[in-house]
Amino acid sequence: MKKTTVAFFIFLLAGIASHAQTFTLKSKDIGGQATSKQVFNGFGCTGENISPELSWENAPTGTKSFAITLYDPDAPTGSGFWHWIVFDIPANTTELKSGAGNLSKNIAPAGAIQSKTDFGQPGYGGPCPPEGHGFHEYIITVYALKTDKLGLDQNASGAFVGFNLFSNTIAKASLVMYYKR
Secondary structure, rough: HHHHHHHHHHHHHHHHHHOOOOOOEEEEOOOOEEEOOOOEEOOOOOOOOOOEEEEEOOOOOOOOEEEEEEEEEOOOOOOOEEEEEEEEOOOOOOOEOOOOOOHHHHHOOOEEOOEEEOOOOOOOOOOOOOOOOOEEEEEEEEEEEEEOOOOOOOOHHHHHHHHHHHOOOEEEEEEEEOOOO
């Protein structure tokens, strides 16, 4: 009985320890709803268009780089809407500072590439759903990748980056925020 009880507790502790070490994405800037700070400035929206601070921890063994996407599956396009795409983020990076999506500020990690969004340009483009369309879900995902470079440039489309992420992802973690006008 004593050996069984000890074995059970070791098994239980191992399960708790492995659960506590999951790949996790966090943000000091994002709650359940996008704020005017994250909202796009254009197309009828009057936000500040500042990309949120993002941090991640417990990347899996073998991670050689990271990528981040911000995607709206609710956009009335038939294929969703890519709001932010960043890849080739060095493996020793664990945070993007608020505003890193503004290319002119040059605060994204060296070597990281921000490719073209569905707004038609690279960099961050915040939430801006059609007026009266209801809440849209904005999914921010960090990908731990098995390659240090995707071999793409800032002209790569969201779908093409997504295709390359699919074949190189070891793990991913997401946050969701909602916004409506």
